[in-house]
Amino acid sequence: MTNSAPAPLSADLLEALARYDTPTICNAMEVVAPERRLIGYTTRPLVCPFPDLPPMVGYARTVTIRSVLKSALPADEQARRRIAYYEYMGTGWGPRIAVIQDIDGPDVGYGAFWGEVQSNVHKALGCLGVVTDGSIRDIPQWAAGFQALAGSIGPSHAWVHAESFGGEVRVAGMTVRSDDLIHADQHGAIVIPADLAAKIPEAAELCGRRETPILEIARSSDFSLEKLKEALKRSAEIH
Numbered sequence: 001m002t003n004s005a006p007a008p009l010s011a012d013l014l015e016a017l018a019r020y021d022t023p024t025i026c027n028a029m030e031v032v033a034p035e036r037r038l039i040g041y042t043t044r045p046l047v048c049p050f051p052d053l054p055p056m057v058g059y060a061r062t063v064t065i066r067s068v069l070k071s072a073l074p075a076d077e078q079a080r081r082r083i084a085y086y087e088y089m090g091t092g093w094g095p096r097i098a099v100i101q102d103i104d105g106p107d108v109g110y111g112a113f114w115g116e117v118q119s120n121v122h123k124a125l126g127c128l129g130v131v132t133d134g135s136i137r138d139i140p141q142w143a144a145g146f147q148a149l150a151g152s153i154g155p156s157h158a159w160v161h162a163e164s165f166g167g168e169v170r171v172a173g174m175t176v177r178s179d180d181l182i183h184a185d186q187h188g189a190i191v192i193p194a195d196l197a198a199k200i201p202e203a204a205e206l207c208g209r210r211e212t213p214i215l216e217i218a219r220s221s222d223f224s225l226e227k228l229k230e231a232l233k234r235s236a237e238i239h
Contacts, residue, residue, distance in 0.1 A: 008059070008093040009181070009197055016201045017192070018057045022185045025055075025192065028203035032196050042188035043173030046131070046149040049139050051186035053147045056128040058095035060180040060191075061088060062169045065134055066104045067111025067160035078161070085162050090125035092179065098127050099176045099189075101169035102134030102151065109135035109151050111158025116141035119148070131182065131189045133171045134160075149184060210235045 017025065022041075030037050063085070071078055089098065102108040114130055115138035122130070122143075129147030130136075135154040142148070151172070166178050174189060176182065181192045192200060213231040217223055 009194065013197060013201075014057045014095075017183060017197065018055050020201075020204045021055055022183055022187045022190055024204050024207060025183045025190055025200060027207040028200045029190065029192070029196070031203040031206060032199045033193070036193075039175075040193075041174055041190035042131070042149075042171065044133075046133070046151060046172055046188060047136075047153055048147075048149050048186040049136075049142070049153070050147055053129075053145065053185075055183060055185040056095075056097060056147050057181070057183050058097040058128045059093045060099045060176045060178055060182050061092070061096050061127065061165070062167060062176055062178045063098065063100045063165040064103050064163045064167070064169060065100055065113045065132075065160055066102065066163055067113070067134075067158040068104045068107045070159040071161045081162070085165055086121070086125065088165050089122060089127060094126045096125075096127045097182045097184065098122055098130040098132070099169055099171055099182065100130060100132040100134060101171050102132065103163060108133060109154060111135070111156055111160035112137040112154050113157065113160045113162075114148065114150070115157070116143075119143035119146045122146070129184065131171055131174075131184055147184065149186075149189060206238070210238045213238075 026041055104110055112135040114136040120143040123146045131149045133151040135152040136148055136150040137154055168177050176191060181194055181197060183190050183192055213234045217227045217231040
């Protein structure tokens with residue numbers, strides 16, 4: 001079941017958020033919601049085979065998977081659940097991002113849910129990419145432009161299957177509910193609370209302005225410690 005989230009945000013706002021990389025979004029979040037400084041983003045490293053792809057911003061489609069144990073459901077029920085899964089992935093607010101938790105415990109990543117087929121199918125369903133602590137494969141055959149952040153890369157899918165979808169998941173330290181707004185790029189991912197999203201672009205610009213005098217002197221040919229102190233003071237005065 002999806003959570004009772006507010007109405008979807010405007011396409012213009014989503015586009016504005018996508019202009020910034022995820023570290024900048026994290027910086028902006030520290031400005032608008034300092035109480036979230038330690039929560040709401042990935043805290044463990046993820047593999048990104050496509051670091052040159054732009055940031056993605058979309059609504060979470062949450063799933064748990066496992067691969068070490070074979071599904072106990074009969075074949076006809078497995079087929080019905082697979083269709084229900086794709087219906088969940090292909091409906092709701094868009095664009096969407098798959099957020100998938102591997103629940104195999106010490107064997108997390110044993111089998112890859114994601115590869116050539118799933119990346120292409122999910123792209124066709126309106127997803128921008130996937131954030132998972134599980135494994136992925138088929139990198140050369142991966143759907144063009146479909147982003148991936150994964151716990152590992154592996155060769156086999158083993159007995160991989162979706163255990164549940166639509167509930168709360170935790171991936172690489174980030175807790176996500178269905179329909180949460182996600183911003184992600186090669187660095188990781190962050191949940192943007194819907195009621196704060198409109199404040200993020202302005203806060204991101206503020207962070208950039210504060211960094212400018214420091215970067216200018218750091219990159220200058222006549223850098224000195226005294227000039228750095230002056231730049232730090234100017235930075236602190238920017239509001």
